[in-house]
Each structure stands twice: as structure tokens, then as C-alpha cells.
Amino acid sequence: MNVLFIHDAFPAQFGRLGLELTRRNGWRCSFLVQSLSSCPTPSPEMLETLEVHRLPMAAEHRLSDGVPWPQIYGHFLEQCRTVHDALLAKPSLRPDLIVAHGGRGAPTLFLPEVVDCPIIIYCEYYFANSHRDISYRIDLPPAEPARFFPRCINAPTLATLVDCNAGYSATLWQKLSFPRRFQGKIEVHFDGIETELYHPGPAARQAGATAIPAGTRVVTFVSRGLESIRGFDLFMKVAQRIARARSDVIFVVAGGEEIHYGWDKLHTGSPSFKQWVLSQDSYDLTRFVFLGRVLPKQLADLLRISDLHIYLTAPFVLSWSVLDAMASGCVVLAADVPPVREVIEPGLNGLLEPLFDVERLTETALLVLDDPAEFAPLGLTARRTIEEKYCLDTCIPPLSDFFERVATRDAAR
Amino acid sequence: MAQDPLHVLWVEPNFPGRLGAVADWLVRRRGYRSWFYCHTADPRASWPQSVGSGLDVQIFGVGGVARESAVSWSRTLERSLCYSYGCWEVLEQRRPRPIDLIVGRSADLGSALFTPVYWPAAPVVNFLDYFYHAHRHDLAAEAPPETAPAYFHWRRSMVAINLLDLEQATLGWTPTHWQRDLFPAEYHDRFMVLHDGIDTRRFARSSWHASRCGPRLIAGRVIPDETRVVSFVARSLDRLRGFERFLTVANALLRARSDVLCVVVGDPIVRRGLDVDFHNRDYPAHLLARQSPADPDRLWFLGPVAPGVVAEVLAASDLHMAPSRPYPVARSVLEAMSAGCVVLASLTEPHREVVAPGQTGLLVDCQDPGTLARQALAVLADPAEYRPLGDAASALVRQHYAQDVCLPRLADKFTALAATNGEGP
Numbered sequence: 001m002n003v004l005f006i007h008d009a010f011p012a013q014f015g016r017l018g019l020e021l022t023r024r025n026g027w028r029c030s031f032l033v034q035s036l037s038s039c040p041t042p043s044p045e046m047l048e049t050l051e052v053h054r055l056p057m058a059a060e061h062r063l064s065d066g067v068p069w070p071q072i073y074g075h076f077l078e079q080c081r082t083v084h085d086a087l088l089a090k091p092s093l094r095p096d097l098i099v100a101h102g103g104r105g106a107p108t109l110f111l112p113e114v115v116d117c118p119i120i121i122y123c124e125y126y127f128a129n130s131h132r133d134i135s136y137r138i139d140l141p142p143a144e145p146a147r148f149f150p151r152c153i154n155a156p157t158l159a160t161l162v163d164c165n166a167g168y169s170a171t172l173w174q175k176l177s178f179p180r181r182f183q184g185k186i187e188v189h190f191d192g193i194e195t196e197l198y199h200p201g202p203a204a205r206q207a208g209a210t211a212i213p214a215g216t217r218v219v220t221f222v223s224r225g226l227e228s229i230r231g232f233d234l235f236m237k238v239a240q241r242i243a244r245a246r247s248d249v250i251f252v253v254a255g256g257e258e259i260h261y262g263w264d265k266l267h268t269g270s271p272s273f274k275q276w277v278l279s280q281d282s283y284d285l286t287r288f289v290f291l292g293r294v295l296p297k298q299l300a301d302l303l304r305i306s307d308l309h310i311y312l313t314a315p316f317v318l319s320w321s322v323l324d325a326m327a328s329g330c331v332v333l334a335a336d337v338p339p340v341r342e343v344i345e346p347g348l349n350g351l352l353e354p355l356f357d358v359e360r361l362t363e364t365a366l367l368v369l370d371d372p373a374e375f376a377p378l379g380l381t382a383r384r385t386i387e388e389k390y391c392l393d394t395c396i397p398p399l400s401d402f403f404e405r406v407a408t409r410d411a412a413r
Numbered sequence: 414m415a416q417d418p419l420h421v422l423w424v425e426p427n428f429p430g431r432l433g434a435v436a437d438w439l440v441r442r443r444g445y446r447s448w449f450y451c452h453t454a455d456p457r458a459s460w461p462q463s464v465g466s467g468l469d470v471q472i473f474g475v476g477g478v479a480r481e482s483a484v485s486w487s488r489t490l491e492r493s494l495c496y497s498y499g500c501w502e503v504l505e506q507r508r509p510r511p512i513d514l515i516v517g518r519s520a521d522l523g524s525a526l527f528t529p530v531y532w533p534a535a536p537v538v539n540f541l542d543y544f545y546h547a548h549r550h551d552l553a554a555e556a557p558p559e560t561a562p563a564y565f566h567w568r569r570s571m572v573a574i575n576l577l578d579l580e581q582a583t584l585g586w587t588p589t590h591w592q593r594d595l596f597p598a599e600y601h602d603r604f605m606v607l608h609d610g611i612d613t614r615r616f617a618r619s620s621w622h623a624s625r626c627g628p629r630l631i632a633g634r635v636i637p638d639e640t641r642v643v644s645f646v647a648r649s650l651d652r653l654r655g656f657e658r659f660l661t662v663a664n665a666l667l668r669a670r671s672d673v674l675c676v677v678v679g680d681p682i683v684r685r686g687l688d689v690d691f692h693n694r695d696y697p698a699h700l701l702a703r704q705s706p707a708d709p710d711r712l713w714f715l716g717p718v719a720p721g722v723v724a725e726v727l728a729a730s731d732l733h734m735a736p737s738r739p740y741p742v743a744r745s746v747l748e749a750m751s752a753g754c755v756v757l758a759s760l761t762e763p764h765r766e767v768v769a770p771g772q773t774g775l776l777v778d779c780q781d782p783g784t785l786a787r788q789a790l791a792v793l794a795d796p797a798e799y800r801p802l803g804d805a806a807s808a809l810v811r812q813h814y815a816q817d818v819c820l821p822r823l824a825d826k827f828t829a830l831a832a833t834n835g836e837g838p
Contacts, residue, residue, distance in 0.1 A: 070477070070498075073490040077570050081487075084562070109569050112547070113562065147530045148498065151581065155490055158576040159569075162597045179580060181599040 001407060002028045004095035006083060006106065009037045010052055013101050013122065017191060018050050020396045021403075030093055032086060040296050053093075055086050069149045076105050076156040084110035097407040105156020109163065118165040118410035120403065123186050125317050126178040127153050132315040134262035137228050139356065143263030161185070165410045168402060171318055173339040189399040192392035193320070193327050197296060200329030200383055203304035207252040207289040212305065216250050217369045220306040220330070222299065222321040223255040226274040229262050230255075230319065231312025231335060233277045234358060238310065241362040243287045246369060252302060254321075256293040261316070303328035308368045312355060315339055323390055326350065326382035331368055331375045333361065343390070349381040418444035419831055422509060422532070424500055424517040424525040428454040428470050429461055432518050432540060435609050437461030438820045439827075440468045448509045450500050452524070459719065473503035479522075486567035493523025493574040501527040513831040514538065516586075519574050521686075526577055536583035536830045540609075542741055544595040545571040550739045551653055551687050564689060579603060583830060591763045592741050607823060610816030611747045615720060618807040619728030622753030622800070629729035631676060632715055632722060636729055640674050641793045644730035644754070646723055646745035647679040650697050652688050654679075654743060655736030655759060658779050660700050662734065665786040667707035670793060676726050678745075680717040727752035732792045735759065736779040742767050747814050750774065750806035755792055755799045757785070767814075773806040775799075 003021065005014040010033040018029035030051040036042055042052075067075045079102075087093065095115065100106035101122040108119050127133055129150045161167060161178070167186040169175035175186045205212040212218060219242065223230040232255075239251045257272040259265055268276035278285075294302070299321070303309065309330040311322045315337040322340070325332050326349065334340045335355035344350035351368070353361045368375045388394065423436050428451040439445040440463040447468045452475055454460070464470055478488050479495035496519075512532045517525025518540040529537060545568045548554065553568060579585050579596070585604040587593050593604045621629055629636035636642060643666060647654035656679075663675040681698065683691040691699065697714065706712045715722065723745065727733065733749035735758040742763045749756050750767070756774035758764045768774035777788050792799045812818065 070491045070494040071488075073570075073573055074487040077487040077566070080570075081566060084566075110562075110566050113565055148494075148501075148527055151526055151530070152490070152494055152577060154580070155573040155577055158580065159572055162572065162576065162599070163569075179599075181603075185599075 001025070001404065002030070002094065002096045003403065004030045004032060004093055004098045006032045006098060006100035006108065008034045008102070010035075011040065011042045011046055012037055013191060014099065015042060015046050015050070016194065016392070017396070017399070019046055020192070020392060021400055022049050024396060025400055030095070032083060039293050053086070053090065055082050069145050069153070072104060072153060073155045076102075076107065077109070079107040080109040080111075083107045084114055087111065087114045096411065097403055099403065100160075102156065102160070104153065106160050106164075108160050109156075112163065118406050119163070120406055121160055121164040121167040123157075123161070123167040123169045123175065123178060125174055126157060128177070132177075134229060134316075136314040136316075137262070137267075140228055140263075140267040143266035145266070146263055166402075166406045168399070171339060171342050173315075173342050174317055187402055189402055190390050190395045191399070192395035193323050193386050193390050194296075195327050195387060195391040195393075197300050198303065198324045198327035198386075199300075200379065201304055203301045205305055207250070207302060207305075208291045210250075210289045212250055216248050217246065217307045217372070218305050219249055219251045219365070219369070220302060220309045220325070221251065221253045221255075221311075222302075222309070222325070223319065224293070224321075225258045225260045226253065226255045226277075227259045227261065227264050228267065228273060229314050229316055231314065231355065232273060233280075234312045234355065234361075235310055236277050236281070236283065237358045238312075238361045238365060239288070240281060240283060241358065242365055242369065243284060245362070245366055249287065249369060250289065251287060252289045252291065252306075254291045254294045254299060254302060299324060300328065303330055306330045307372050308333060308365055310361075310365065311335065311340070312361075313337065313340065314355065318343065323386060326379075327386040327391070329379040329383045331372070331379045332382060333365055333368065343385065344382075348378070349385045350378055351375075417828065418446065419513040419827055420446045420509075420511055421448075421827070422504075422512045422515045422528065422535070423447055423449045424451070424515065424528060425449070426452050426496060426518075426520050426522040426524055429459065430518065430520065431542070431609065432516060433461055434612070434816075435820065435823070436468055436516075437463045438610070438816055439824060440466070442820070443824050448507075450503065450524070452496060452499065452522075469509075471503060471507060471509075473499045475499040486563055486570055489521075489567075489571060490523075490573045493519065493521075493526070496523040497526035497528075500524050501530055504528065504531040514827055516540065516827075517578065517582075518542075519578055521571065521574065523574050526574070526581060529581065536833060537581055538584045538586050538605075538827070538830065539578040539582040540586045541575055541578065541596070541604075542587070542592065544575055544592075544597075545569070546595070550595070552738060555738075583833070584826075589742060589763065589766050591766050605826060607826075608747075608814050608819050609823075610819035611744070611751050611810055611814045612720075613751050613811055613815040613817070615724050616727060616748040616751040616810075618751075618753035618804070621729055622803055622807070625796070631713070631725050631729055632718075636674065639672055641670065641672050641731045641796070642726075642729050643673060643675045643789065643793070644726050644733045644749070645675070645677045645679075645735075646726065646733070646749070647743060648717075649684045650677065650679045650681050651683040651685060651691065652696070653685055653738055653740055655738060655779060656696060657700055658736035658759075658782065658785065659734055660697070660704065660706075661782045662736070662786045662789055663712060664704065664707045665782070666789055666793065667711055669786075669790055673793065674711050674713065676713045676715065676730070678715045678718055678723055678726055681714070723748065724752070727754055730754045731796050732757060732789060734785075734789065735764070736785060737761065737764070739763060747810055750803075751810040751814070753803040753807040755796070755803045756806060757788055757792065767809075768806075772802065773809050774802055 226232040264273040270276035309325040311334040332350040336352035346352040477495045588608045650656040733754035739761040759779035760776040770776040
């Protein structure tokens with residue numbers, strides 16, 4: 001089968017998947033992307049095996065960050081036109097199936113004008129008017145667009161969802177974020193964690209340039225961007241209390257200062273939520289290592305030396321990092337919110353506490369740090385959870401079946 | 414707790430637009446208190462009588478791209494959001510309250526999307542007219558091969574405000590099943606299909622249709638009994654409503670019969686953006702420059718006229734023609750039927766829903782002007798033979814599409830909805 005993947009970046013969500021489908025099924029996998037990622041970069045094997053076509057995207061259309069919210073649908077339409085024109089210019093691609101991703105709508109709206117194959121949408125998320133995602137942190141100062149943005153941000157998603165043949169979400173909670181009327185069109189297929197990369201075991205006790213002495217407890221926090229939706233501010237409060245209680249703990253934070261979701265710049269008036277958080281209290285920064293964004297190999301090494309991984313997301317798309325941490329055998333202390341509950345059963349493969357209860361989170365964290373060995377079974381079970389439900393070998397076959405089913409079923413229509 | 418009578422916020426880009434007559438009826442006949450928020454308003458002469466007596470009209474401004482005279486296809490939702498934001502701003506300033514129900518109509522422009530930001534507790538009913546399909550319906554099916562891709566991009570992109578409105582709405586509302594079925598199947602159960610009603614008093618079965626007794630008056634001129642009046646009524650004299658088809662047939666009728674008078678009502682300027690070739694142009698002038706009327710004295714263009722004049726024309730009509738492309742049934746078709754006209758319309762799905770061919774009107778394939786002209790001549794040759802169609806049409810409208818039939822049902826629905834406090838129908 002000939003599958004065309006469409007995504008902003010490569011390898012991102014689909015690179016490894018394409019490689020696996022080529023290896024396992026002998027499929028031809030092509031990619032139409034705006035850019036090659038710098039973190040992580042595509043592996044040589046990916047570049048040799050997969051056809052990657054770059055979109056001739058105008059600079060102003062490359063990123064949606066910075067587009068004023070009323071113009072996001074227009075930005076999406078321009079992306080749709082670019083993808084349409086690119087496919088028109090490449091008749092040799094002739095896909096049997098298109099699989100497209102778009103955090104704010106996959107740019108497939110005009111593709112029925114140029115191809116007649118089925119289209120599958122990666123249904124990442126449907127924003128709510130309130131009570132989850134970017135509308136959840138009402139504890140932060142109000143941001144004016146927050147009242148309007150959620151009422152129009154789903155327009156690209158809806159437009160493509162109506163037209164596509166099928167969709168899939170990585171988790172059940174993500175699928176259930178969509179209006180009920182579309183849920184019958186969406187299957188749940190997780191993409192697959194690279195368990196050969198993320199696994200328990202010894203690793204150098206090093207965090208960036210900082211050597212970590214034996215006997216020092218390592219608490220990790222990982223997020224693509226250090227922002228409120230992922231609870232970076234709450235983590236810092238917990239870390240502050242842990243640091244006061246124990247002198248043998250170091251906090252290693254991986255993540256960039258970019259803000260990907262929500263209104264942190266407006267909440268705080270600062271371009272960096274991290275800097276704003278740090279300015280709110282007198283943190284002993286000698287106890288923290290901020291790595292910035294890290295490559296997968298660095299992340300895997302870091303997670304292997306973690307005594308406690310803290311994950312304090314608001315109800316939003318589950319981060320891969322929490323599953324990477326579980327695959328690495330970490331003891332995970334996470335926010336007790338529905339998307340996390342889907343993967344973590346408290347007391348069995350991790351620990352859950354209320355998101356805003358800093359005292360309770362601190363108490364639980366200190367229990368783990370007091371006696372890591374007692375909690376180690378949680379990490380082992382977490383690893384087993386990933387092996388059984390979320391690793392590539394478990395996830396790729398049903399996902400591949402799904403692609404084949406849709407391609408066969410809808411090609412005949 | 415909903416109050417009886419209800420306090421309703423109506424939002425539509427223009428007043429009275431489509432919802433104005435409904436709001437007026439509910440104020441006059443059910444005692445509603447209504448605020449009508451709009452960006453523009455027609456001249457006061459066309460406002461319904463309850464304005465100032467239970468129906469308050471409030472204008473809101475728009476900013477950004479909505480102030481531009483032409484908006485590119487990729488910015489149509491942005492324009493809608495400007496309307497919605499403009500409406501919200503004035504709501505915040507004027508603070509009408511309490512509100513039991515919000516009824517909105519975007520009409521492709523947007524407006525009501527942010528009303529729940531101001532008043533989250535009220536259920537929202539969105540009146541939806543049309544859902545674009547890239548290559549089907551209206552003029553799309555006839556788009557020539559050289560049509561610019563942007564035309565189809567635009568059509569595909571236009572779904573956004575409708576989808577957002579539907580997602581926000583407690584209930585979608587559309588006048589006909591054909592219109593409901595244009596929307597994605599996932600939304601069909603979210604719709605109430607109910608016509609917003611014809612004013613059957615204004616468009617009552619005329620004495621001419623009842624007994625072929627005069628006098629007949631059109632725009633102050635007396636029409637002799639022996640004259641056969643052929644009528645065409647549309648908001649705009651455009652291709653969507655098949656004006657060029659009508660003109661071709663009208664010329665054939667004028668040539669074939671010396672007693673025919675063709676009366677055309679509607680704005681000569683094409684107002685709908687759907688016809689990208691003639692949008693904002695004088696389409697009749699374009700046609701007449703290429704095709705002179707067989708007898709200009711017997712082809713009257715009345716322009717956009719008051720409803721009272723439309724009623725006069727329909728009351729005097731011996732044959733009402735509606736050779737429209739597939740598009741929501743023109744209000745004038747139902748008004749003509751209400752008035753007892755013999756209606757000759759295009760054989761399309763939307764017309765099939767309201768006209769039973771051979772019983773309440775005539776439907777023919779309008780792509781062939783010969784067929785249309787032959788059927789028209791047959792009616793004009795023997796009006797008495799076709800009179801039962803007009804009588805049955807009038808009865809049908811009184812029974813199913815009259816304001817006094819449709820709007821009490823609407824009021825019941827609104828009362829039930831308001832009692833749910835926005836928790837769904």
C-alpha cells in the first residue's frame with residue numbers, strides 16, 4: 001500500500017510509524033511536510049527509507065504560533081491550499097491512503113479536488129469552552145481571548161472531520177474530547193513508545209554538564225514547553241517544598257521556554273512562563289538543572305536516573321514524556337486528571353494526587369524519596385503497562401490494520 | 414426559570430432579515446419581549462409593527478476585515494468572528510436581561526457565536542439556511558472546467574461558521590428537510606425542521622384567482638381582464654433564481670401571445686456572492702444587452718419593491734415562474750402559492766418538497782427552455798384548466814406553511830427549550 005503522511009514536521013508523530021509500516025508491511029510511505037525537525041532530527045534510516053517531500057510553504061505560513069486567534073482558520077486554509085497545490089504538482093505520488101495530522105486541523109480540506117483516495121485524520125484534540133485544556137487554569141489571571149478563542153478554534157478540526165473517511169486518536173480521553181456525534185468515526189490507536197530506547201537500567205549520573213553524586217535523589221520534570229497547562233508553576237512549588245525538606249534532592253527539568261498552548265504570555269505579561277514563575281518566589285536555583293529541550297537519547301538517559309518523575313498536566317492531551325518515563329521504569333507522581341487516569345492506576349503503576357494540592361503532592365513525593373525501594377515496584381509495573389499496551393510492537397499491528405481497513409473499505413466507494 | 418412570555422435575544426446581520434418577521438409575530442401574538450441585535454437595518458418603512466412595542470432593535474458595529482468591501486475566501490471566518498465580536502461588545506454595553514433564549518442566524522456572515530460569552534445560561538437556537546457543497550447545488554454543478562480552484566476552495570471553506578454555530582447551538586433550526594439534509598449526517602438529529610411561516614393574510618388567495626374577477630392592479634396600473642400576467646419574483650434577479658431562464662421564456666411567451674404581460678420583481682444587482690461572475694453587477698442589463706426583449710412595453714421591471722407590491726403582483730398573476738437552480742425554496746414561491754398562483758417551477762429537490770407536481774403546481778426540467786415555454790403556454794392557453802393547482806397550492810400553504818400554523822409550534826418549542834436552561838432539546 002502507498003500511504004501519504006501529511007504533517008507540519010518530520011519525523012514528529014509519523015516518522016517512526018512510517019518506518020515501521022515500511023519495515024513490517026513493505027508499504028511505500030511518503031511524507032509531505034513543512035520542515036525537518038531539529039529535535040529530534042530524522043534518523044539516517046528514516047531519510048533512506050521514506051520519501052520526504054517538502055512543502056513550498058511561505059515563511060509566514062510555516063508556523064501558526066503568533067497568528068492572531070481570529071485568523072487561525074485563514075491560516076489553516078492557506079495551509080490547505082499549499083498542500084492541495086503540492087499534490088497537484090506531484091501526480092506520481094498517487095496515494096492509496098492519506099493520513100494527516102494537524103493540532104489545529106489537518107490541512108486536507110481541499111484534497112478531494114486532487115485525489116480520490118480515503119483520508120484519515122489524526123484526531124489529536126477538540127478544545128472545550130471550559131473545564132479542561134487551555135480553559136482549565138482559572139487560578140491564573142484572566143486573559144481576554146480565553147472567552148472567545150475556544151468557541152472558534154475548532155473550526156479547522158470540524159471542517160476536516162466532516163469530510164474525512166475516518167479518524168483516530170491516541171487515547172480514549174482524546175477521542176472523547178470530540179463531539180459525541182463524531183466519536184463513531186474515530187478509533188483509538190496509540191502510536192507506540194520506543195521501548196528499546198526508553199527502558200530501565202543504569203545510566204551515567206549526569207544532567208547536562210552537572211554530575212549527580214551517588215546518593216542524591218533525582219526528581220525529573222519534562223515538558224516540551226515549560227508552561228501552565230503542564231503545571232510547571234505547580235511543579236516548582238512542590239519542588240520548593242521538597243528542597244526545604246530534603247537537602248539530598250536535585251531537580252532536573254527538561255523543556256523549552258516556548259509557550260505552545262494557552263495564555264501564559266497574557267496571564268503573566270512575560271514572554272517566558274518559566275522566567276515569570278522563577279520571579280514569583282526565591283528558589284534556590286543551585287538545586288535545579290534546567291536542560292532546555294533535549295534529544296530523545298538524552299531524555300532516555302535522564303529518565304533512567306530519575307527517582308521520581310513528576311507530571312502535573314491540566315486535563316489535556318497526554319504527553320509522550322509521561323509514557324516515556326513509565327517505559328523507563330520511573331516512579332511517576334502525576335496529577336489526578338482523566339487523561340492521566342487512563343494510563344496510571346494509582347498505587348499500581350504510579351501515584352496520583354490532586355493537581356492543585358501542592359501540600360499533598362509534596363507529602364507523597366517525600367514518601368517516595370524517603371524510601372525509593374519501597375516504591376520501585378510501581379516503576380516496574382509502569383514498564384509492564386507500556387510493554388503490554390503502549391509499545392510499538394503492541395500498537396503498530398492494529399494501527400496498520402486500521403489503515404488497511406479504511407483504505408480497502410473506502411477505496412471501493 | 415424561564416418566564417412566560419419569553420425574553421428572547423435575536424441576532425442576525427441585518428434587520429428585519431429572516432428572523433425579524435418571526436420575532437414580530439411572537440411579540441404581537443405571544444407577548445414576547447425581544448431584543449434584535451443586527452449590524453445593518455433596512456429602512457424603517459420595512460420594519461415590522463412591533464418595533465418599539467416589545468421589539469427593540471439594536472445596531473452593533475463591526476471591525477477588522479468585516480469593514481472591507483471584499484473579503485478573500487480565506488478570511489470569511491475571520492469576518493464572521495468580527496461580526497460576533499461586534500455583537501458581543503454591544504451586548505456587554507447594553508446588557509439586556511434577563512434572556513430566556515438566544516436565536517441567531519449567521520447568514521454566512523456570523524453574529525451570534527459569542528452571545529453565550531455574555532449570557533451563558535440561555536439555550537441557543539441557530540437558524541441555518543444553507544450548507545455549501547463543493548460541486549453540488551446552486552451554481553456549482555454548472556461551473557465550467559476553467560473555473561478557478563479558488564472558487565471550490567471558497568465553497569469548502571464556507572462550512573466553518575455553520576459548523577461552529579451548530580456545535581454551539583442547543584438546537585439547529587432550518588425551514589425545510591432539503592436544507593437539513595445538506596448538512597453532514599452527524600448533525601441531522603440536531604435540527605428542528607420548521608418553516609418560519611408565510612404571512613397568509615398579506616398573501617391571501619386573491620379574488621382574481623377565486624373568480625377571475627378584477628380589478629387587478631400592479632404598481633398603480635390597472636390590468637385588463639384579458640391580459641395574461643406572468644410573474645417572476647426574486648430578491649435578486651440572478652442566475653441562482655434562474656432569471657436568464659425566465660427571460661428566455663418570457664421572450665418566447667411575448668412573441669407567442671400578444672396578451673401576455675411579464676412582471677419582474679427584484680433587485681437587478683446580484684447580491685449573493687455565490688455568483689462570482691456577476692456579483693454586485695446588474696445582471697438583467699447584461700442579459701438585455703445581448704437579448705432584446707420581444708416587447709419592452711410588456712416586460713415590466715418593478716425593481717425591489719415593498720411586500721405589499723409583491724402581494725399585488727402575485728394576486729394578479731396567471732402564471733408564476735420559479736426556474737431556480739437547486740437552492741432553498743424562495744419565499745416568493747410559497748407566497749405565490751399562498752396567493753393561489755399557478756406555479757411553474759424547476760424540477761429540483763427543494764421544489765419537490767413543497768410542490769406536488771400536477772397537484773399544487775408544475776415542475777419541469779428548466780435546463781430545456783423549450784419545455785419550460787411549452788408548459789407556460791399551455792397554462793396561459795387555458796387558465797381555468799390549471800386553476801385547481803393554484804387553489805390546492807393556497808390550501809397547502811394555509812395548512813402547512815402559514816405563520817399562524819408554524820409559529821405557534823415554534824413558540825411551544827421555545828418554551829420547552831427555555832425550560833431546559835440550555836441543557837439540550
